[in-house]
Amino acid sequence: MSTYIELEIQNLLNQGSDQNIDLAEVATRLVSSIESSPDHFTLDNITALSRFLIQSGNELVLVEFVLRHLENESFPIPWPYFLEALSAFSEELDEKSVRALIDGIEEDGAQEEASRSLALRQTIQSLGEWRSNRKYKIHKDYLNNKRLLLDQLITLRTQQLYEQEKSLLARLQKLYPGDSDIRREVNEHKQRYALEILSRRTPRSRGVKTEDFSPKDPETEQALQVLMQSMHEHAETDPSMAFDFAIAAYMLESYEDALSLLSFSDESETLIWFRLEVLLKCRRFVELLTDLAKVEVVFAHEPETFFATAYLRAQALWGLGQKHTAIEVMEGLLAARPHYRAASALLSIWGGQ
Structure with missing residues (x-):
């Protein structure tokens, strides 16, 4: 007025x-x-x-x-x-x-x-x-202005002006809330920034190479299958052995069997934390994130809960393709505990990938 x-x-x-x-x-x-x-x-x-x-x-x-x-x-x-x-x-x-x-x-x-x-x-x-x-003109101006700003965004990206690009993206989000094109640009910007963080943290001279795994021997696979079936039968009749059998299956890298064997055992604090590790190995990332939220409430009184759940959450997010968020969680974990070697090592591995 x-x-x-x-x-x-x-x-x-x-x-x-x-x-x-x-x-x-x-x-x-x-x-x-x-x-x-x-x-x-x-x-x-x-x-x-x-x-x-x-x-x-x-x-x-x-x-x-x-x-x-x-x-x-x-x-x-x-x-x-x-x-x-x-x-x-x-x-x-x-x-x-x-x-x-x-x-x-x-x-x-x-x-x-x-x-x-x-x-x-x-x-x-x-x-x-x-x-x-008037509506047509507004819509036309809307699209033209969006196109001009996106062109400006590309120019800033080409010149690697990160802060200016970030500022322009924030402006675009306010001007065009919910726009799919803007949302895609924001996600791409976060992804590039995440990879940039990793490249800075990972020494160039020390790359992490993926091992070449040879196919498993069929006879070994068959023997493992028989062993797992026997473990399930014994766990069903004697639940007190189920947890030990699950650990054995985990060490044999039969993670789905380990998860199945845990269902026969009585719930305990040790079992809950072990089950989270097994879910991660099984690549059940959504289920892991759901269980982490529950664990944080149940064990909120324990100071190590934050660090353990954050470490697992970052890995689950990375597995779901939310790499920027995963790195943010891991960076937050390292900010609170700089000498958390597992987190630092994992960031280096991600950078190598």
């Missing part, structure tokens, strides 16, 4: 509370104050005045005010508010008056501005067409 109008309204309302002046009198005095000097006829002042008159129920005051200055070429006609005020007297508008309104709007080039009003849409048929044109 115009500062001048805001101060005038506040001053008049304060006087009104002291002198029992009603809103109608405040509206009249406000119009007189505006008319006291041509310098007050700015777009901000007239718009603010019109909004106040509409909201205070003084439509007639606004209509009379506009009509008095209609011939003044320097007077900015508040078309949407003027139409709103006229709608209170729509029954009195004849065809000649409607034609005069349309001519006035067109001469003023204010079709787009007038179409902001939903009033008189039945009386002035042209308002519908103007409103459609």
Whole structure:
């Protein structure tokens, strides 16, 4: 709102509370104050005045005010508010008056501005067409502005201006919330930043190479299968052995069997933590994240819970492809415990990948 109008309204309302002046009198005095000097006829002042008159129920005051200055070429006609005020007297508008309104709007080039009003849409048929044109222009401007900003984003990315790119992405997210193109650019930016962090943390001279595993021997596989079946049968009849069997299966890298064997054992704190490790090995990342949330509540009183769950959560997020978030979690873990060697080593491995 115009500062001048805001101060005038506040001053008049304060006087009104002291002198029992009603809103109608405040509206009249406000119009007189505006008319006291041509310098007050700015777009901000007239718009603010019109909004106040509409909201205070003084439509007639606004209509009379506009009509008095209609011939003044320097007077900015508040078309949407003027139409709103006229709608209170729509029954009195004849065809000649409607034609005069349309001519006035067109001469003023204010079709787009007038179409902001939903009033008189039945009386002035042209308002519908103007409103459609306005929506089309807004949509076109929306797409053009988005394209220009995305082009600017590419330029910043090419020049590797990370902070400027980040700032522009934040602006784009505010301007176009929920836009799939913007969301994709944000995710790509986070991904590149995550990989950059890893490249800085990982020594160039020390790459981590993936081992070449040879296919397992069929006879060994068959023997392992027989062993696992026997373990399941014994665990079912003697649950007290289930946990030991699960550890054995884990050491033999038969992780799904280890998870299955744990279901026969009574729940304990040791079993809960071991099961989380097994879920990670089984690549059941969503199930692991769900169980981690429960574990954090159950063992919240233990100081090591935060570090253990954060370490597992980062690995689950990485497995789900949320690499930026995974690195953020691991960085937070290292910030709290700089000498957490397992976390530092894992970041180096990710960097090598």
